[in-house]
Amino acid sequence: MRTPGQTRQIVLASRPQGWPTPENFRLETVDLPAPADGQVVVANHVMSVDPYMRGRMNDVKSYAAPFAVDRPLDGAAIGEVVASSSPDVHVGQIVLHGLGWREHAVLPAAAVRVVDATAAPESAYLSVLGMTGLTAYAGLMAVAEFRPGDTVFVSGAAGAVGSLVGQIAKLSGAARVIGSAGSAAKVARLRELGFDEAFNYHDGPVTDLLQAAAPEGIDVYFDNVGGDHLEAAIDSLTTGGRAALCGAISQYNSTEPSAAPRNLSLAIGKQLTLRGFLVGGHQDLMPEFHEKVVGWLADGSLRWDETVREGLEAAPEAFIDLLRGANTGKMVVRL
């Protein structure tokens, strides 16, 4: 444990080859500096683990800079300001920022966003009220160009993003919403959340399971999984169908390129649109999204699940378990 004046953080000990293991992470105790001019010190309460972090553990150029070996990891977190050298942010305020994976964050006041912790639980700002929720909303509305009456299929539907996609589609007038997940318990949860159909992708070839669940085909596919799921969706998409490519968790730990989808040429005759996206490209939708989601939360029509792990030392395992699908809804670590 840390002594006064010290804090703890998780560093990347080595880059994973394939599936990450606990040995790829290291818990360090370091000195906690006083805030420099314009800085604040935040005692983190909750931090996020997200699938995209796996990509940053590889040493490849991508949309987000790779994590550096022997340096602390980072990601979304929320906590309380415990010291401030800025006139703009005060001790005691609850702030959202990007320096998770550590018990205390020291960063410029301009890099934190003060949130109203009386309006929603703090962790909601890491999921339904934050980037996770906007990812679901923007991917469905702007990227997949959802229209009322569409039949929507979402993979990884019990995950943080997927469970919101399905519910938002229903709330926005979808004819039918179908979800896939990796266990019977998750499938049952999807039905509770209002999905019209749900299947466990371990129960057979995804193409067959999807065809049984949506015999008339699908108009929109929200992809969190890639690979066989994407191939199945391309088979089932109707003419003019649209796919929002959000994630490919089936491939993040692969050491070989994925052979699927093997049917992409069907996109020609069916005039399909497949579009990859990052939530960062859709910040303009935040006000519209925020207004809607606050309303849905207020009347109880939108629900979100959390899987919570306790303590910074649990973060590596929480992340690895996330990649294995051990979570239902958003996986967070309470510090």
Added chain:
Amino acid sequence: MRTPGQTRQIVLASRPQGWPTPENFRLETVDLPAPADGQVVVANHVMSVDPYMRGRMNDVKSYAAPFAVDRPLDGAAIGEVVASSSPDVHVGQIVLHGLGWREHAVLPAAAVRVVDATAAPESAYLSVLGMTGLTAYAGLMAVAEFRPGDTVFVSGAAGAVGSLVGQIAKLSGAARVIGSAGSAAKVARLRELGFDEAFNYHDGPVTDLLQAAAPEGIDVYFDNVGGDHLEAAIDSLTTGGRAALCGAISQYNSTEPSAAPRNLSLAIGKQLTLRGFLVGGHQDLMPEFHEKVVGWLADGSLRWDETVREGLEAAPEAFIDLLRGANTGKMVVRL
């Protein structure tokens, strides 16, 4: 040969398994009826063979109905009206219609379009002035959302559509245009047509050849080939890049699904859009396209190649050779 009152047509003798062979086709002599009320009889001068016809030889539901065994094939053709029972179309007029693969077409006057054969060679209405040209234009402009300054890669670039895509891109302000083709002679022809770079895809892995030709990446990919070409393009597309999926000739005769592209998950981080299309969905662009292409043809800035075969009996071989890439530019059969 036919006697007076008879005509000849090519029927589908059997469905090809993999690559088509001459045995899949049969030349038949049949009676030529007089035109019924409202019908015309057209003596076909030139007919088109197109890659999409391969798909119609399979017994699968697609955007175009499959050809029926023992029934004549069809496709674009142009010819002279030799008999008419319609007040709207007169003997001697040159008309474009959809009943190729036969020496005479008997069809409703409403199903033919009279063209100005003094403005351009008849065969041009099957290529640069017809669906081929519109396919190139609509795919580049509307589907791939081409912008001046883009670097454009087109596969099958010596083909009927591809050679127009590259030239139209250059005429519309592309920074650079790169084409792939299947022989050194075709590569040389692409350079004559104004392509900045061209390569023979037999010379190495397409990914390497494309990277060498476009070290800064590409903004637009016009896909006529699919498979490895599409995979290479996904690797080279820059952030926000767009691919128009027009054809997948590398796969039309495959009996196994294509394992490529294996890198589609790159579309997420690069925020790529891949969009399949059919020219039928873009008829609204015809006036705009026609105005531009007439101007480009008038000042000699747009050129189109033809590979011409002689006689209806040569049509099956012309079609098979087209799939093998024996053509430069549009493959037509003069009857």
